[in-house]
Amino acid sequence: MNAETPVEAIPTADDRKIGPVLMEMKHITLRFGGVKAITDISFDIREGEIRSIIGPNGAGKSSMLNVISGFYVPQEGEVWFRGARRPQMKPYQVARQGIARTFQNIALFDGMSVLDNIMTGRLTLMKTGLAAQSLWWGKAQREETEHREKVEKIIDFLEIQAIRKTPVGRLPYGLKKRVELARALAAEPMLLLLDEPMAGMNVEEKEDMCRFILDVNDEFGTTICLIEHDMGVVMDLSDRVVVMDYGKKIGDGTPDEVRGNQAVIDAYLGVAHD
Amino acid sequence: MLYREAGDFKTSYASDSQTFPIRFDRWRYWAVVAVAFGVIPFVIDDYWANAVAVPFLIYAIAAIGLNILTGYCGQVSLGTGGFMAVGAYACYKLMTAFPEVSVLIHVLLAGGVTALVGVLFGLPSLRIKGFYLAVATLAAQFFLVWLFNKVPWFYNYSASGQITVPERTILGVAVTGANTPAWAKYLFCLVLLFVLAWVARNLTRGSVGRKWMAIRDMDIAAEIIGVNPLTTKLSAFAVSSFYIGIAGALFFAVYLGAVEVGEAFGIQKSFVVLFMIIIGGLGSIFGSFAGAAFLVLLPVLLKNVLVGQLGWATDLAAHVELMIVGGLIVAFLIYEPHGIAQLWKLAKEKLRLWPFPH
Numbered sequence A: 001m002n003a004e005t006p007v008e009a010i011p012t013a014d015d016r017k018i019g020p021v022l023m024e025m026k027h028i029t030l031r032f033g034g035v036k037a038i039t040d041i042s043f044d045i046r047e048g049e050i051r052s053i054i055g056p057n058g059a060g061k062s063s064m065l066n067v068i069s070g071f072y073v074p075q076e077g078e079v080w081f082r083g084a085r086r087p088q089m090k091p092y093q094v095a096r097q098g099i100a101r102t103f104q105n106i107a108l109f110d111g112m113s114v115l116d117n118i119m120t121g122r123l124t125l126m127k128t129g130l131a132a133q134s135l136w137w138g139k140a141q142r143e144e145t146e147h148r149e150k151v152e153k154i155i156d157f158l159e160i161q162a163i164r165k166t167p168v169g170r171l172p173y174g175l176k177k178r179v180e181l182a183r184a185l186a187a188e189p190m191l192l193l194l195d196e197p198m199a200g201m202n203v204e205e206k207e208d209m210c211r212f213i214l215d216v217n218d219e220f221g222t223t224i225c226l227i228e229h230d231m232g233v234v235m236d237l238s239d240r241v242v243v244m245d246y247g248k249k250i251g252d253g254t255p256d257e258v259r260g261n262q263a264v265i266d267a268y269l270g271v272a273h274d
Numbered sequence B: 001m002l003y004r005e006a007g008d009f010k011t012s013y014a015s016d017s018q019t020f021p022i023r024f025d026r027w028r029y030w031a032v033v034a035v036a037f038g039v040i041p042f043v044i045d046d047y048w049a050n051a052v053a054v055p056f057l058i059y060a061i062a063a064i065g066l067n068i069l070t071g072y073c074g075q076v077s078l079g080t081g082g083f084m085a086v087g088a089y090a091c092y093k094l095m096t097a098f099p100e101v102s103v104l105i106h107v108l109l110a111g112g113v114t115a116l117v118g119v120l121f122g123l124p125s126l127r128i129k130g131f132y133l134a135v136a137t138l139a140a141q142f143f144l145v146w147l148f149n150k151v152p153w154f155y156n157y158s159a160s161g162q163i164t165v166p167e168r169t170i171l172g173v174a175v176t177g178a179n180t181p182a183w184a185k186y187l188f189c190l191v192l193l194f195v196l197a198w199v200a201r202n203l204t205r206g207s208v209g210r211k212w213m214a215i216r217d218m219d220i221a222a223e224i225i226g227v228n229p230l231t232t233k234l235s236a237f238a239v240s241s242f243y244i245g246i247a248g249a250l251f252f253a254v255y256l257g258a259v260e261v262g263e264a265f266g267i268q269k270s271f272v273v274l275f276m277i278i279i280g281g282l283g284s285i286f287g288s289f290a291g292a293a294f295l296v297l298l299p300v301l302l303k304n305v306l307v308g309q310l311g312w313a314t315d316l317a318a319h320v321e322l323m324i325v326g327g328l329i330v331a332f333l334i335y336e337p338h339g340i341a342q343l344w345k346l347a348k349e350k351l352r353l354w355p356f357p358h
């Protein structure tokens, strides 16, 4: 793929409102034994923006998302969220703060239908206890219906009505990615982390996914932090871009600024255009 | 012709998530319920109650319980026998300590006690998984049996070391003890199974069930959507043990009447219930019924045919039974991990499309 990837007829990012800093990573260093996956990286994510992380394979991008979502605990550095330093948290606690994500290698629940998978996205929002649910009366049933309505909106939005009742194990790759996005959206997150949402897709599927990402950002005001390899896509979608190489940050700025940065051209863009 | 979805449109999300979305299935369900409650109690005799009906009802409760833990939440357990023993002994202690309280309350409380014990033994599940968890529950199995043998307080210091059920009545009719009529045993167990199966169905179709299944299918992804693995696994252990404890209480109080713990609730009990859910279908309430029915009926059938009609020796027939069950377990594990329930579902899907298979 190159910069000419067709993503026209998509609302441009210009007139949207970018708010204050939502999340700030301060001097993060992450090691696995002797391997330094991330070395002293700082950057911030502002409310309402689409923030991308790019870099060659093994640069530490996924590790960075894992730090944000609480899977990896960095040896050094601080994570600040909504103006306060975040104490060390388990992934499920991070999720409950309003951070949802998708994985580079799809992580859906293969034994469940598409609908049930997406419904799991709302688990943090569902409050009826075990006792009320065991009777399936009043509150439990009402809650189920309410959340089902929300989930149906997401199903419509992502145009996956036809596969609602299909077990996810039977779906092709591109649709699985879409269902995983649906599950993340179902949580109505403040911050959405997407790890290579377009990897392995054909041009058409990529265009759809781009459109969904922009629409999510536009219509729901969701802040998005995105890892992507396709430079054309990244440059078109993003408000700001972080460039990583060998665990270090080598560039940070608007797509135009990053494109003009010599270190970035040497390390990444140059390679990509070979 | 009746078996159709077409023309049976759903107009609300509630009706879309009901247990039997197809009208014909609903009719069949109500027919079964009507026969179970309205016909069988009037015709059942001691042989059918003791050989088939009562063990089936009790095993179905245990199988639903284990299915919640293993089939829905993905935590393999070989401690079912031990947990049934907890239910039995808790029931016995409660019945003898508070004779004026209804036995129904005792049975439910026995389930509650077992739930607590189950949570305790479920704690390691946060750290260990799969095979290692199975071994840990196996240890629980042996420990519990040993405990009930070793501590005389549990069997009220009786000389034989056995526990024997006192007679208790509900609405003036004996439901435990030697004078219990067949229909009373049957009806007591049936009511409990009916309510417990309905509750299990409710739990598994809502958010609790989705949490369990999320942990089963991929625990890392479950955590990322906000599922707390510890509380979710422990809730599965608690609910599962509640069911298994009630099954153990009934097995002792209604079915056997007198129990020696190693004999009634040994490791073979754990395997029988596990086989039931494998053959019947992991992650299916209906499968729990099917598996329990199958493994209760098979020996009765083989005994009647092989011993009764063909004149084989009893132990030979018992060996044939073991071979059949063993073969079926292997076959189901390899070819159809979702058991009889899935075969049934596939058959219905074929029927739904018949006579136009595409």
Ligand SMILES: Nc1ncnc2c1ncn2[C@@H]1O[C@H](COP(=O)(O)OP(=O)(O)O)[C@@H](O)[C@H]1O
Pocket: A032, A035, A036, A037, A055, A056, A057, A058, A059, A060, A061, A062, A063, A064
């Ligand atoms: N769980 C882990 N254990 C050991 N090393 C890891 C682990 N996760 C990532 N790494 C290492 O960290 C580096 C960065 O990996 P990753 O974050 O996946 O890169 P990217 O997503 O940019 O391709 C790689 O060298 C990788 O081998």
Ligand SMILES: [Mg+2]
Pocket: A061, A062, A063, A104
């Ligand atoms: Mg990666």
